[in-house]
Amino acid sequence: MTGVQSNSHLLLSGNEACAEGAIRAGVRFFAGYPITPSSEIAETMARRLPEVGGKFIQMEDEIGSISAIVGASLAGLKVMDATSGPGLSLKAEGLGLAVMLEVPCVLVNVQRMGPSTGMATLPSQMDVMMSRWGTHGDHPIIVISPCSVRETFELTVKAVNLAERFRSPVILLSDAVVARMREKVVLPGEVEIVNRVRPAVLPEQYRPYAAGPNGVAPMADFGSGYYWYANSSVHDENGYEATSKPEVATRLLQRLHAKIYEHLNELPQGEAFMMDDAEVAVYAYGITARAAKAAVRMARERGLKVGLLRPVTIWPFLSGLVDPYVSGLTALLVPELNMGQLVDKVREVVGGRSKVESLSRYDGQIITPEQILVAVTKIMGR
Amino acid sequence: MAKPAELASTKELIEKYIRRNGVPSIWCPGCGIGTVVGSMLRAIDHLRLRQEDVVIVTGIGCSGLIYNYLRFDGFHGTHGRALAIATGIKAANPRLHVVVPMGDGDCAAIGGNHFIHAARRNIDLTAIVINNQIYGMTGGQSSPTTVQQSRTSTAPRGHLERPFDVCELAKGAGATYIARGVTSNPIQLADLLERAMAHKGFSVVEVLSQCPVQAGRRAGRSEPWEMLQWLKGVTVSAKRGTDDVSLGKFITGELLKEDAPEWTEEYDKLIAIAGGRS
Numbered sequence: 001m002t003g004v005q006s007n008s009h010l011l012l013s014g015n016e017a018c019a020e021g022a023i024r025a026g027v028r029f030f031a032g033y034p035i036t037p038s039s040e041i042a043e044t045m046a047r048r049l050p051e052v053g054g055k056f057i058q059m060e061d062e063i064g065s066i067s068a069i070v071g072a073s074l075a076g077l078k079v080m081d082a083t084s085g086p087g088l089s090l091k092a093e094g095l096g097l098a099v100m101l102e103v104p105c106v107l108v109n110v111q112r113m114g115p116s117t118g119m120a121t122l123p124s125q126m127d128v129m130m131s132r133w134g135t136h137g138d139h140p141i142i143v144i145s146p147c148s149v150r151e152t153f154e155l156t157v158k159a160v161n162l163a164e165r166f167r168s169p170v171i172l173l174s175d176a177v178v179a180r181m182r183e184k185v186v187l188p189g190e191v192e193i194v195n196r197v198r199p200a201v202l203p204e205q206y207r208p209y210a211a212g213p214n215g216v217a218p219m220a221d222f223g224s225g226y227y228w229y230a231n232s233s234v235h236d237e238n239g240y241e242a243t244s245k246p247e248v249a250t251r252l253l254q255r256l257h258a259k260i261y262e263h264l265n266e267l268p269q270g271e272a273f274m275m276d277d278a279e280v281a282v283y284a285y286g287i288t289a290r291a292a293k294a295a296v297r298m299a300r301e302r303g304l305k306v307g308l309l310r311p312v313t314i315w316p317f318l319s320g321l322v323d324p325y326v327s328g329l330t331a332l333l334v335p336e337l338n339m340g341q342l343v344d345k346v347r348e349v350v351g352g353r354s355k356v357e358s359l360s361r362y363d364g365q366i367i368t369p370e371q372i373l374v375a376v377t378k379i380m381g382r
Numbered sequence: 383m384a385k386p387a388e389l390a391s392t393k394e395l396i397e398k399y400i401r402r403n404g405v406p407s408i409w410c411p412g413c414g415i416g417t418v419v420g421s422m423l424r425a426i427d428h429l430r431l432r433q434e435d436v437v438i439v440t441g442i443g444c445s446g447l448i449y450n451y452l453r454f455d456g457f458h459g460t461h462g463r464a465l466a467i468a469t470g471i472k473a474a475n476p477r478l479h480v481v482v483p484m485g486d487g488d489c490a491a492i493g494g495n496h497f498i499h500a501a502r503r504n505i506d507l508t509a510i511v512i513n514n515q516i517y518g519m520t521g522g523q524s525s526p527t528t529v530q531q532s533r534t535s536t537a538p539r540g541h542l543e544r545p546f547d548v549c550e551l552a553k554g555a556g557a558t559y560i561a562r563g564v565t566s567n568p569i570q571l572a573d574l575l576e577r578a579m580a581h582k583g584f585s586v587v588e589v590l591s592q593c594p595v596q597a598g599r600r601a602g603r604s605e606p607w608e609m610l611q612w613l614k615g616v617t618v619s620a621k622r623g624t625d626d627v628s629l630g631k632f633i634t635g636e637l638l639k640e641d642a643p644e645w646t647e648e649y650d651k652l653i654a655i656a657g658g659r660s
Contacts, residue, residue, distance in 0.1 A: 029474055050656035055473050055649055060499035064466040067496075071439075071470025074457065075478065079470075097460050222455040222471060223478050225434035229449055232459040240404070241450055 019044035021156030028054035031068035041082040066094030076221030082108035096135035104163035122364030123176035149183035161194035215259040278307030295372035335359035412606025414565035414591030425575035441488035462493030476646035501555035505645035514593040522596030559585035
């Protein structure tokens, strides 16, 4: 892939589409560390960024790379880093830092089979809970998951925009298949761009952690004369140390959550496919959703009323995708490339209104449409 | 960078750079960090760096709280990561003077990898390694610069391991400016910090400093003046020659200065070759 043309047919991998999406969304700094199966994102960024006046740096380790993007974002750039499971474990620290400092940044996690080094080249969806709770302390996080090369491009743009909108880290949760398969795509001529809100007040009046009307505090670039304190310890609205003030800690954590949870309608919900008359829904995301969609079509050919619910935003969990359909369903089937992670959240949200069944695979192989069809058929007693 | 004819008074420095509602500081009476901050502010002021162009990046520990009292853009965050954060800030905006005060634990233990690689890259940052040979804030545990046999809360029978020489470590890793100062000589320290900040490339100033409460107390030097007397005794200026090295003293002063390609300048050339605009 060289300087990518819009509106022409391209054969891209998910990782290449991710890098191109980042460039188009305005990312101008990428810090990375090599890891399979995400390295092509770093390689593509290393080549592309200087062409648009941006910078790429290969840091000494995974912690260094997420730290560097936090620094570059403080200085005003849109930033990204990419890794896979073992790297995500190390970046947990930096994610919490970005949450607490409220620094916009995108972290791509291309899931591979684990735990530990696991199966480096083979896919999984085993980082679903890690992406939600990987860093310590109560924190909100936005996680979105693409199921195709084209959607990887779109959601990378979206991830950058959401990070800027919410002053928050955003995780793009890909997997080894979506990241490395090649698909024909046509990239759009223009993409929507969102820029962080910068302060409109004088430096003396600036409060870097006081929420504006959109729930988020304006963010000044380091070097613009605002003299603000990016402070990872509990801080007041000015950023100053408040590590022995319970009421300040309460307000801070509540505000960190509210800025996202009070604006859930701004997150991409996902897709409901053939759900209008469905008796059974397959609830699937990422690469597994591709197989699920094929399975739904096969089921429909056999006269089975089966639909697909495909969440794009994984965290926060958006019950709005499920709620309108639950009363008409006898069961939801949740296929995942793990031992059952998001299925627990689906069960919690469905709350007994319908059966919820898990279909697990955790051997580094993908779930096939046939496997899903067999499971659906069994659920429907056919 | 034209210099002002006269040095600013302490009062002028305080009014310009100290955030008045931040003080009094959290540091124990007799701590050396305040001396380092004073010398750092003198260096910044004497170089006439624009206040909005200076960013102070700190890590964790007693030195990690330096920013609490200052009026610059500043960062206080994860333990050991200050130089990695600073690398991102500098890469994003090379106009900024990024000054990175760290403790010996922050820099040479948990942040050791970032330290040697920032030096290898020769990115234009100024690392100030405040070396009091102890983890002060967490209660006096051994650090990578704790000298053998000294007692700490994690070495109650004496510390077994050999200490790092921070300046030698920086040299081996490729830093292009290296100096050692000591809190018992704040005038020399301000001069060294000024030279380090003016240097284009990765600069390191190790500052031998005192922690009377956690280190001194266990060494029979719990009074700050005893610590300063001790620091005077274990250091010798580079100008006096190196005869004292054999006696195990620390040489203070400028230890290395060399010109080498700097990371952000080299990257700008790469952008020009790639056809981008920086």
